[in-house]
Amino acid sequence: MLIFQRMQILCAALLLGVSSVLVGCGSARQAPTDDENLVVVYNCGAEDWTDPIAKEFQEETGIRVQLVDGTSDALMTRIRTEQENPRGDVLWGGVEDVYLSLTSYLASYDCPEEGALRSDYVGGDKAYYLITEDPYVLAYNTDLIDAEDAPTGWSDLFKSRFRGRIALADPTKSLVSYDVIMTMMDVLGGDNALISRMEDQLDGHMVSASAEQVKAVVSGAYAVTATAEQPVLRSRSAGAHIEVVYPREGTRVSATGVAIIKNAPHIENAKKFLDFVMSRRVHERLGVYERRSTRADVTAPPNLPTLAEIHSTRFDARHAAAFRDEFLSEWRAAVIK
Structure with missing residues (x-):
């Protein structure tokens, strides 16, 4: 079983004086781009649901997941400042506003799960996909x-x-x-x-x-x-x-998203990660974390009132x-x- 790593040290001051984010272990401040068996996920979602999903992806695919935790604002700034030399592969979590403001920094991708989503849950010319309501x-x-x-x-x-x-x-x-x-x-x-x-x-x-x-x-x-x-x-x-x-x-009703960062160093792994996150079997378990799926083929968790109610x-x-x-x-x- 592969070791699932969560980065727990504060990033040194980002450009423009933004908040710190959590990055790689020890002196590995940036993801090693020569490691092909890796996907670097900039994560502004809550650990209670992102950790187990990322761990499952890692164990199933053998692709090591490096989660970089931070606020939406800090990770948005990180993506912008790294535009010429991206260090992250995926942006995960955060409200749709985040993705709208970053559309030009995100890679358009035809996710095979797109057809299962409710209407208007794919944004920015397929630059991002919305996961939860x-x-x-x-x-x-x-x-x-x-x-x-x-x-x-x-x-x-x-x-x-x-x-x-x-x-x-x-x-x-x-x-x-x-x-x-x-x-x-x-x-x-x-x-x-x-x-x-x-x-x-x-x-x-x-x-x-x-x-x-x-x-x-x-x-x-x-x-x-x-x-x-x-x-x-x-x-x-x-x-x-x-x-x-x-x-x-x-x-x-707000929605959280996931997207591939443009010119991601591990682009193929990023695609696999996004496909996994948007898959039906993952969405069918979102209710365990008291979250609602954006997929039309997944019903609302029985412990939550319907949005119509x-x-x-x-x-x-x-x-x-x-x-x-x-x-x-x-x-x-x-x-x-």
Whole structure:
């Protein structure tokens, strides 16, 4: 059995002052491009589901998987700065916004699993494929908030009792937080005034990253959050005193992706990895990780409500990308008031 390696040291400062990412073992800061039996995966997904899938691929194919973990922003910058000499082969995880912004850095590929996907889950002239669906939800700490006082919809976040108690990452740095606020705006009528209202409601308190939001609520540091469904369900299943709320006004469904990096040094291994990740047998097990498949031939996990039941529609990542500069301007103006 091959040894599955996870890289656990921080990358030295990336260009443009971005966050560090985790890279290869010891002094092997970059993947050895002369190793043909390797695929380097830039991974911005959660370890609870990416690790076992990567391990299974490695054991089945004999191709060594080198996972390079990092935030979406850090890995996006890494891909851009390595454009002339790519070190990674695959980008995995992260919301669709990430892939839209990187389309010119990704390789078009005809995945044999494409025909099994639901409509519009292949993007950028086959530059990326979407793997999972994840609706945005609310969540609250059941030790801090009684059920009768819990939020039931997006508009409840603006109640005075939640001011300064909402766990949200800075949306100028976190795409997930930005998408959550975009979802809220969309569902509540599209009024841009909600941008400054939300900034005021946070009362200057923000967590370091979107991945920390659920943890902040579970610890009791914050009372409520707005985030993707899966980390809330995962924490609740682990025994955390947290409850998920599907907003009464409806919500939007985000999607995570996978793509091959243009001029990848291990291109054939990258294709095999992408095919494996998109295969039916892998998608049929996504429910084990409380995730929803984008394949039309895979039913929703029985432990999750259907998307129709929670009054949801697909998140418009293209609109979000087009609106981002305007949003950032309005958010920053609200901050300095």
